[in-house]
Amino acid sequence: MTPLVAAGLVGLSILLLFIGLAQVLSAPAEIVDDRLQRYAHRESGQFEFLDIIDDESDSGGSFLDELAEEQARRSGLLVELARADLKLTPREWFTFNFLVVLLMGLVGWLLFRNIVLAVGSAIVGIFLPRIWLRMRQQRRLNKFNQMLPDAIGLLANSLRAGYSLLQSMEVLSREMPDPIGAEFRVVIREVGLGLTEEQALKNLLERVPSDDLDMMITAINVQKEVGGNLAEILDILAYTIRERVRIQGEIRVLTSQQRLAGxxxxxxxxxxxxxMFMVNREYVSLLYTTTCGWIMLVTAIFLIIAGNFAIRKIIAIEV
Structure with missing residues (x-):
């Protein structure tokens, strides 16, 4: 590959990246609102779409959009995007993945001038968006769990003040910050569109796979069947979850040194x-230009990943 061709490919990839970012960032608010209304009911463990877009907008969709939507349904991508609170269509997500793979492949070629390492860099680029998506999901889930005891306490106080469950959830959606406020606004919207409270809460649990939230929803469903003081039940549940969050925080502090070491x-x-690659490229090139170097490189990567995995398993203490 000549320097001119390489420079052209780099320029093309950067141009495509900026076009994709501009398309995502310039999406009108109405489109984002429509995406928030996608989930109406769940069937076979996945969300189904509401027919909330008129025939004119449906007819404007391209074949690629339909193909991306179908693939997203089959792979569960819609649920994954909802859990990460990403306002992206499946086509935008797949475009983003393609751009990352392209950029990683070009960076690998420009750095190493080796087709095998360039392909390896592109393969790494396949996994990077998924890793970032998982990290975003986990960060949002942790924030949700930390705010959940206060949200349950507010829900119990609203019930004690004489509000119904739906009215209490509406108060919760207004008073609590995101992500709890945003998720309960979706619940209120789904109930307004005709779903039962039980189904809307099931959809909430699908979007936010939290064990603490599962306990709250189970308590609400059981109280509806057998009766009882729901406000008192929620108070006890809020105290239990608050203590659990406190213990998890203490464990996180005690294991911080081990996490840093990992x-x-x-x-x-x-x-x-x-x-070493920047200082003495010829010296490091022996790792990816000789058979012995490849064996050493693959072994080192395997041992690094295994060591990180072992440390994470050791410090992962369940509460």
Whole structure:
């Protein structure tokens, strides 16, 4: 590959990246609102779409859009995007994945001038968007769980003040910040569109796979069947969850050194490799230009991943 062709490919990839970002960031608010109304009921463990878009907008969809939507339904991508609170269509998500793979492949080629490493970099780019999506989901779930005891307490106080369950959830959607406020606004909207409270709460649990939220929804459903003081039940549940969150925080503090050690052991070899690559490329090139070097490189990557996985398993204490 000549320098001119490589420069052209880099420029093309950067142009495509900016076009994709501009398309995502310039989406009108009405489209975002429609996406928030997608989920009406669940069938076979996945969401189904509401027919809330008129015939004119439906007819404007392209074949690629329909293909992306169908693939997203089959792979569960719609649920994954909802859990991460990403306001992206399936086509935009697949476009983003393609751009990441293209950029990683070009970066690998420009850095190493080796087709095998360029392909390996592109393969790494396949997994990067999914890893980022999982991290975003986990961060949002942790924030939701930390706010849930206060939300349950507010729900119990509203019930004690004489509000119905639906009115209490509406108060919750107004008073609590995101992500809890946003999720309960979706629940209120789904009930307004004709779903039962039970089904709307099931959809909420599908979007937010929280064990604490599961306990709250189970308590609400059981109280509807057998009766009882729901406000008192929720108060006890809020106290239990609050204590659980406190214990999890203490465990996180006690294991912080081990977590840091795991990340250091993972990234120091990578940083050292990149430093040596910039300082003395010919010396480092033996790792990916000789058979012995490839064996050493693959073994090192395997051991680094195994070590990080082992440390994460050791410090993962369930409460």
């Amino acid at each position: 990340w250091v052991l993972t990234f120091v070899p990578v940083a050292l490799f990149l430093f």
